[in-house]
Amino acid sequence: MSASAQGPRRGGGIRRGEARAGWLFVTPAVGLVVVFLVIPIVLAFWVSFSDWNGFQSPLNPRVNFVGLENYAAITVDPGLDQQNFGTSVRNNLWYVVFVVPLQTIIALLLAVQVNRAVLRGRGFFRTAFYFPSVTSTVAIVIVFQFLFTASGAVNAVLAFFGISGPNWLNDPNGIFHNIAAGVGITSPPPALEAAGPLGVTWWDWLAGPSVAMSSLIVLAIFTTSGTFMLLFLAALQSIGAEIDEAALMDGSGPIRKFFSITLPMLRPTLFTVLTLGLIGSWQVFDQIYVLGGATAGGTISTPAFLAYNTSFDELKWGQGAAIAFILFVFIILLTLLQRWILKEREPGRRRRISREPDAAAGSVGADPADRALPSGAGTHEGSRS
Amino acid sequence: MLIAASGDAESTAVQEALDAWGAETGNTVELILANDLVQQLGQGFAGNEPPDLFYMPWDQFQxxxxxxxLEPYAEDLANADEFLPALREQFTYDDQFYCAPKDFSTLGLQIDTDAWAAAGLTDADIPTDWDGLTAAAQKLTTPETVGLSFGREYARLGVFMNQAGGELVDDDTVTADSPENVAGLEYAQSLIDAGALKFPQDLEAGWAGEAFGLGKAAMVIEGPWINGALRNDFPDRKYISVELPAGAGGQSTFAFSNCWGIPAGSPTLDVTTDLVEYLTSDEQQLAFAEGFGVIPSTESGSAAYAEQFPENAAFVAGVDYAASPVAFAGAAAAITDFNSQLEADGLTDPAGVLGGLQTNLQAALDEANG
Structure with a gap:
């Protein structure tokens, strides 16, 4: 290895100049990454520590370094900026708490259904479920706006059952507050009245997603389930028919088979889906932008939207960049978490593979996760590229 | 030149004016229609390539x-003294008259004449004060139609606070929680209690104009833009626009206006000021008025407009006592929060929502004043 690596440097033979050629070939890609990723990120990092107001280049001499002022304004200094940031984090947190598990479960169920050999018109269903994912979010939001207006289709259907629906996209009431009001609690108990983190009271942290945000949660599940269904489907199809047969021979019913065999074999894909979902839902922007962001009593604003709004409308570019950076760091941490969880599985896999001959000798499919893991991991890599 | 046109009528009219000016002076102007004006302006300024001339929205001006x-060019215009004082004030920052008002709108009271007649009301009943408004709104309220509607936001409710004699900012002090402002909101709440006022959201309408067009509200408070909207969507609705009734503190309305912004240090300053002079001349403004229904921003222009379009005379009359909505730098966030509070909590506790506004607005004002 080391000899061949040093080969070109010694300047002899057929591999001469290979390293230089290699650099030449990757230059366009590196150039693109530097121009469109590295420079903007470094510049945004600088802006988040500066008082740049959006006039001329952020590197012009009138721009001053203000230290952590922008970060302090949204995290520790009491005031409207902090409160807006806190509210947007609250909104987004509830959004994530609902969207990620629901979209994963629904995507998995859909994938299992369209993977069944007996299902007629599988192709049709696969396309139908995937369709919302290839449609632009903006188009879907506009359709949802019509469906969810006070006199829209959703409320018309509810009215048919004698239910008077809310004004979905404008209703700022948190659903947990609504439930609490249902049992007679309309004002915060003294314990929750105190200000919690980021200038938002504990009572408001616990409000749950507003009715308006719930509509967006439905929308997100509707649009992204199809994509994740596709990931699950690819993983499901790599599970060999012989494993199904073996499970059948061992006498497991469909439910037992799903939980004891299919689900463990889908683990790597499950991790991918959960992490992608987590990252995607922390970055939600399109829907909010189309709906105007400030509607529904500020309960649909998210950090991503707030960063945009602070920068463009209030010309506080430093503060906007600071919000974007907090979000960026948060998402990086989530990505590292995903890496860590996936890495954690590798020693286990090697250990199990070494055991495999015994298991195979014992009974076929007794521990199906053994063989599925490598193939599952392969699918996972494929789906990411 | 970057504009955000309300529709084809506006972009066509502006393009025609530019062509005419170009033919006269030999300059060429490229007209760009913005999808999102504020975002595109921000991008232009950050990239050091701002448009030579653009629509500057009133709420972003300060x-x-x-x-x-911005380049404070307006004082040097040949027609600088002809603009209406209220508009001149709106585009003055730090005692400098920055940019020429393009046109303006004020709020008026629209009355559905069919509903008016059906309720047995006559011209003598047209409200001139709050009592008259309450009486008319109550008479006009039927199971299908509410007497009065307008957006639940500062840009409408603020008018009532001003009519009660209140104001949000007095020099360097914020006076949002003054008794007058509370009285303004309490009056609106009294209309709600009487069942005579409902907000568009509660009428399943996107804005008051839609509720009015649908016949769900017999009176609304909107500006001249309602004319175009009703003509397009509800051509059968018959209505008149009158001045807003007076409150305890006299008459008041809001004036909204955009100005012709020129970026600071613009290399084309001479040419663009010449163009602004051309675009704000009375003839040209009246041509715009005919083209897309805006009101000229000059004294003589608006007077000529009131004569030419008597149905909109009430909007012109309003400019005499119109106030500018609060729009100093940083106020927008406080106002947005106030609107959110109104949406969440309603008007039942005027002192409470105004207290929040007081705190936020004062913080913003302190920051704006350094």
Whole structure:
């Protein structure tokens, strides 16, 4: 290895100049990454520590370094900026708490259904479920706006059952507050009245997603389930028919088979889906932008939207960049978490593979996760590229 | 030149004016229609390539002027003294008249004449004060139609606070929680209690104009833009626009206006000021008025307009006592929060929502004043 690596440097033979050629070939890609990723990120990092107001280049001499002022304004200094940031984090947190598990479960169920050999018109269903994912979010939001207006289709259907629906996209009431009001609690108990983190009271942290945000949660599940269904489907199809047969021979019913065999074999894909979902839902922007962001009593604003709004409308570019950076760091941490969880599985896999001959000798499919893991991991890599 | 046109009528009219000016002076102007004006302006300024001339929205004006984005050219215009004082004041920052008002709108009271007649009301009943408004709104309220509707936001409710004699900012002090402002909101709440006022959201309408067009509200408070909207969507609705009734503190309305912004240090300053003079001349403004229904921003222009379009005379009359909505740098966030509070909590506790506004607005004002 080391000899061949040093080969070109010694300047002899057929591999001469290979390293230089290699650099030449990757230059366009590196150039693109530097121009469109590295420079903007470094510049945004600088802006988040500066008082740049959006006039001329952020590197012009009138721009001053203000230290952590922008970060302090949204995290520790009491005031409207902090409160807006806190509210947007609250909104987004509830959004994530609902969207990620629901979209994963629904995507998995859909994938299992369209993977069944007996299902007629599988192709049709696969396309139908995937369709919302290839449609632009903006188009879907506009359709949802019509469906969810006070006199829209959703409320018309509810009215048919004698239910008077809310004004979905404008209703700022948190659903947990609504439930609490249902049992007679309309004002915060003294314990929750105190200000919690980021200038938002504990009572408001616990409000749950507003009715308006719930509509967006439905929308997100509707649009992204199809994509994740596709990931699950690819993983499901790599599970060999012989494993199904073996499970059948061992006498497991469909439910037992799903939980004891299919689900463990889908683990790597499950991790991918959960992490992608987590990252995607922390970055939600399109829907909010189309709906105007400030509607529904500020309960649909998210950090991503707030960063945009602070920068463009209030010309506080430093503060906007600071919000974007907090979000960026948060998402990086989530990505590292995903890496860590996936890495954690590798020693286990090697250990199990070494055991495999015994298991195979014992009974076929007794521990199906053994063989599925490598193939599952392969699918996972494929789906990411 | 970057504009955000309300529709084809506006872009066509502006393009025609530019062509005419170009033919006269030999200059060429490229007209760009913005999808999202504020975003595109921000991008232009950040990239150091701002448009030579653009629509400057009133709510962003002070922020832009305060950050030194704008060239204070308006004082040097040949027709600088002809603009209406209220508009001149709106585009003055730090005692400098920055940019020429393009046109303006004020709020008026629209009355559905069919509903009016059906309720047995006559011309003598047209409300001139709050009592008259309450009486008319109550008479006009039927199971299908509410007497009065307008957006639940500062840009409408603020009018009532001003009519009660209140104001949000008095020099360097914020007076949002003054008794007058509370009285303004309490009056609106009294209309709600009487069942005579409902907000568009409660009428399943996107805005008051839609509720009016649908016949769900017999009176609304909107500006001249309602004319175009009703003509397009509800051509059968018959209505008149009158001046807003007076409150305890006299008459008041809001004036909204955009101005012709020129970026600071613009290399084309001479040419663009010439163009602004051309675009704000009385003939040209009246041509715009015919083209897309805006009201000229000059004294003589608006007077001529009131004669030519008597149905809109009430909007012109309003400019005499119109106030500018609060729009100093940083105020927007406080106002947005106030609107959110109104949406969440309603008007039942006027002192409470105004207290929050007081705190936020004072913080913003302190920051704006450094």
């Amino acid at each position: 922020t832009y002027a305060g950050q030194g984005f």
